[in-house]
Amino acid sequence: MSNAEHLAKDRTPDSVHPPSRLRQLAAASIGNAVEWYDWYAYSFLAVYFAEQVFPKGAGNSLVPLLSTFAVFAVGFFMRPVGGLLMGAIADRRGRRTALTLTILLMGGGSLLVAVTPTYAATGLLAPLVLVLARLVQGLSVGGEFAASTTFLVESAGPGRRGLFSSFQYVSTTAGQLLASGTAALLAALLTEQQMGQWGWRVAFLIGALLSLLGLWIRRGAQETLPQALDAVPAGETPKAQRSADRPGLFEALRRHPRQSLLICGITAGGTIAYYTWTTYLPTYAQVNAGFDKGEALTVGTLSLIFFALLQPLGGLLSDRIGRKPLLLGFSLGFAVLAVPLLHLVTDTFVSLLLVQCAGMVLLTGYTSIAAAVNAEVFPARVRAAGIGFPYSLTVALFGGTAPYVGTWFKQAGHADLFPWYVAALCLVSFLVYLTLPETSRQELEK
Structure with missing residues (x-):
């Protein structure tokens, strides 16, 4: 052989x-x-x-x-x-x-x-x-x-x-x-x-x-990628196979611009909600409600454990009823409830724990299926690069900056605007989700 x-x-x-x-x-x-x-x-x-x-x-x-x-x-x-x-x-x-x-x-x-x-x-x-x-x-x-x-x-x-x-x-x-x-x-x-x-x-x-x-x-x-084979089919040279099967660096952006923009729209609301509720909320409670720093970290840890346990349940549910109901529930829920939930944060342990856990229930509608939704947008040939660049760029612009934006609003004397900022981005994603086809029952594109 x-x-x-x-x-x-x-x-x-x-x-x-x-x-x-x-x-x-x-x-x-x-x-x-x-x-x-x-x-x-x-x-x-x-x-x-x-x-x-x-x-x-x-x-x-x-x-x-x-x-x-x-x-x-x-x-x-x-x-x-x-x-x-x-x-x-x-x-x-x-x-x-x-x-x-x-x-x-x-x-x-x-x-x-x-x-x-x-x-x-x-x-x-x-x-x-x-x-x-x-x-x-x-x-x-x-x-x-x-x-x-x-x-x-x-x-x-x-x-x-x-x-x-x-x-x-x-x-x-x-x-x-x-x-x-x-x-x-x-x-x-x-x-x-x-x-x-x-x-x-x-x-x-x-x-x-x-x-x-x-x-x-x-x-x-x-x-898992058939096109990744390095072996040479009968009658074909390695060079010919590589040129035929391997996409260029910017092929996903060049050939699938709509799908690339779609990944940005899918991600914008999800990433701002994720970084606000899993990373920034303890700091938000300290800055805006005078919450104790040590207790804020304890609440954050407990809510993260709760969040991890929710994820498989959300994934299983999406396999039964589809992706869109969860995405729409997440985005509309945050668009409507982000402002009242963040205004409910006080300096008491129970208030912060309930607000953080309530947000994570809604957030699960996005996080538990984000990988599947993104993967179902692109064909296998350019799936990883097609997801990787627009997703990471959107996370850097909106998710990674969430703590900075929240702190900036506070320093500018407009702390109440940050919850509206979160709600607005989730509303944008809600409108994007309305345009998505239901893909949970479809075969993954090869």
Whole structure:
């Protein structure tokens, strides 16, 4: 048997060698959780390593922390680039190849953060290493959604795309909880001085090691893209096959502009609601209602656990009744209720917990099926890149900026406008969802 035939056998599509659904689900979910652990560990531990990496400004103790979060933002805006590049790799070389590459990049980025020198020892090299590490991580996490979304949905059995889709946010939330839990445990076991000197590095070393676990699991997964075959069909040269089967970098944008804009419309309301309710709400309660910081973090943790448990239920429901009812319920619910819900936030534990959990019930109508809805928009040939770039760009513009916009409204003396901003974007997505065909019963386009 020739080398090409061996390779063809190894990468034959699922129709010949059906993959283990559980192994496929684990490859996407565990790897995704590791990705998001590494991503969120930075924000949870920034307060400890800020002064190690950035020098203080004259008379301003906040300069190191502000500089650290500026680097966080730089990583965020690398996500569209990652979505485009890693998505293109997933469409050209296969989903498994892209998933392997994203987790290697994230693990490498975490290792770079862990070994970042101090400013006192190396001067400008310290912030430069940190910036490089965050750029690598931003590239990775931008490509992760594109690759894991397509891989999850393409791995699903008949009538189970919604259920498999839901594990995108189950694993994302698990990674976030693991990062916050690791940071809290280290802070409890070590002194403040130890955390500032070396304790924060431990969390990033753990992330690098977890990436190796994710890499091992993903290497055992089976490819879901038939066009990713590197083997040569009879009578055809490798060069001819590559030129025929592999899309160009911007093919999705060039040939499917309407679908690309559709991904932006699908995502806008979902990402602002997601980052407001899962990330910014504890801060919103502190700034606008004088809520205790420690209790706000406790509420956030409890509500994230509740949110993760809801996701498979939402995915299963969409497989039974369709995607549109959940999307319309989510977007109309937030368009109508975002303002009253945020106005209900007071300085009491119960009020914040109820508001956050109520929002997460509505939010599940989007998050549990976002992967399936996006994947069902594009054909397999350009699915990953078609999703990756417009999705990541929309998240960077509206989701990643949600805390900044909310704080800006407060500083400008118009804190009441932020809930209306959330409601308006959800209304835009509601109008987009009205135009979508119901795809839950349709075969995934090859």
